Amino acid sequence: MKKIKINWRYAIGEFLIVVAGILVAFQLNNWSQSANTRNLTLQSLNNLVSDLKQDSIQFGYHKLGSERTAAHLKATINCLKKDEVDSLEYNYQKSRTFVLAVLHNSAFESINQLGLLSNIEDEDLRYSIQYYYNFIQPNVVKLREFEFQRYEETMGSINTDAAIIMEEASWDDLPLDYKMVKQILLDPTNFKKLYQYGKVEEFLVLKANEHIEANRSLLEELKKYIKS
Secondary structure, eight states: OOOOOOOHHHHHHHHHHHHHHHHHHHHHHHHHHHHHHHHHHHHHHHHHHHHHHHHHHHHHHHHHHHHHHHHHHHHHHHHHHHTOHHHHHHHHHHTSOOOOOOOOOHHHHHHHHHTOGGGOOOHHHHHHHHHIIIIIHHHHHHHHHHHHHHHHHHTHHHHHHHHHHHHHHHHTTOOOOHHHHHHHHHSHHHHHHHHHHHHHHHHHHHHHHHHHHHHHHHHHHHHHHHHO
């Protein structure tokens, strides 16, 4: 039998070339996956920025709404004290409002579902994002619910009594006599409710400022990270 001579150097060289090719392909695949993951993360963070900008507008509405309601309630009380019936109508009507919470968290939910939060290298930014969406946003919703509850408790009964007078006047095509509404508002219990609801709105202005600051701070962190 003939002996087959094997060129071990050649065989080993071929083997090393194949291994090197596999390693290069594997590395290129890793780089591609890393690039895709980073691009997806950055896109998700840009979506987060868009949501935060929408929240910023909403927080501005919250603050403005509470400021106006508090101011009109204070003016209503002053009108009652000074017997200014003409201004009473305007200020009382304007005080009967509140703003509901309409917040945006779809980008954050997407980041959580895709497991992208861990891809953010900045630990402080990760904490800020979680703090905002797990504490600030739920707190905003609770405060808006609190406002509505206090509105019903303090203004609800007043509005019901006043509305009856308003409706009866409109049914008979008579001019609304705000002197009658004034008597309802001057009732000690109702007068106290006006004052209490005014304090609620003043408190909500302070909380809105906190929410605006938290939103602004997170926006700045995100924009800085995206640019880096």
